[in-house]
Amino acid sequence: MGTNKSIILASGSPRRAELLQQIGVEFEIVPANIDETPAPNEQAADYVQRMAREKASAVAKEFPSQVVLAADTSVIVDGEIWGKPLDRQHAKVMLAGLSGRSHQVLTALAVFYDGDVALELNVTDVSFATLTAEQIDSYVASGDADDKAGAYGIQGAAGCFVKHLNGSYSGVMGLPLYETAVLLGKAGIMLEPANE
Numbered sequence: 001m002g003t004n005k006s007i008i009l010a011s012g013s014p015r016r017a018e019l020l021q022q023i024g025v026e027f028e029i030v031p032a033n034i035d036e037t038p039a040p041n042e043q044a045a046d047y048v049q050r051m052a053r054e055k056a057s058a059v060a061k062e063f064p065s066q067v068v069l070a071a072d073t074s075v076i077v078d079g080e081i082w083g084k085p086l087d088r089q090h091a092k093v094m095l096a097g098l099s100g101r102s103h104q105v106l107t108a109l110a111v112f113y114d115g116d117v118a119l120e121l122n123v124t125d126v127s128f129a130t131l132t133a134e135q136i137d138s139y140v141a142s143g144d145a146d147d148k149a150g151a152y153g154i155q156g157a158a159g160c161f162v163k164h165l166n167g168s169y170s171g172v173m174g175l176p177l178y179e180t181a182v183l184l185g186k187a188g189i190m191l192e193p194a195n196e
């Protein structure tokens with residue numbers, strides 16, 4: 001697949017870049033730096049959409065004539081918003097909290113184009129196996145939990161913690177590809193079959 005125009009990915013996440021590349025979109029990376037603190041009593045879906053919109057908006061201000069895409073991923077447990085772990089001890093607490101039960105992963109997308117903004121939200125239910133303390137300790141020691149919402153990356157060793165998923169694998173990884181194509185289509189970026 002290929003596109004007719006290059007966009008800006010307002011993200012420092014290597015996973016998002018990898019996923020966008022997977023569907024043949026041409027892009028440049030300009031990470032956004034925003035305050036990611038949830039507002040008091042902010043609902044999870046509102047929070048991730050606000051974050052995605054603020055990331056895209058911050059970069060769109062610098063590049064007003066470009067199409068700018070941003071995303072935000074949070075893990076939701078009983079309505080609580082879990083972002084990235086603060087440290088490795090926190091990562092262990094998070095994984096113990098996910099063990100043997102299901103949670104939701106919310107990824108919001110925002111695209112700024114022609115002075116307009118469009119949003120999409122992906123909600124995926126993920127069911128975790130019961131994890132032993134040894135599994136949690138060795139996974140956290142590997143460093144893979146450090147920079148990921150909910151302290152796990154489905155695309156790495158934690159893939160074997162996931163018993164069942166209902167929704168979008170790419171959404172859990174940080175960039176739901178179906179919704180990305182829908183949004184880019186709204187912004188006039190059509191995904192085309194590659195002619196290589």
Ligand SMILES: Cc1cn([C@H]2C[C@H](O)[C@@H](COP(=O)(O)OP(=O)(O)OP(=O)(O)O)O2)c(=O)[nH]c1=O
Pocket residue numbers: 010011012013014015016031032055071072073074075084105147148149150152153154155172173174
């Ligand atoms: C749940 C889960 C999250 N993640 C990652 C995706 C995101 O990079 C990260 C969630 O943090 P985000 O705050 O959404 O994104 P980010 O800070 O990494 O990047 P940016 O704001 O610049 O776009 O967790 C995985 O890679 N795999 C998973 O299974």
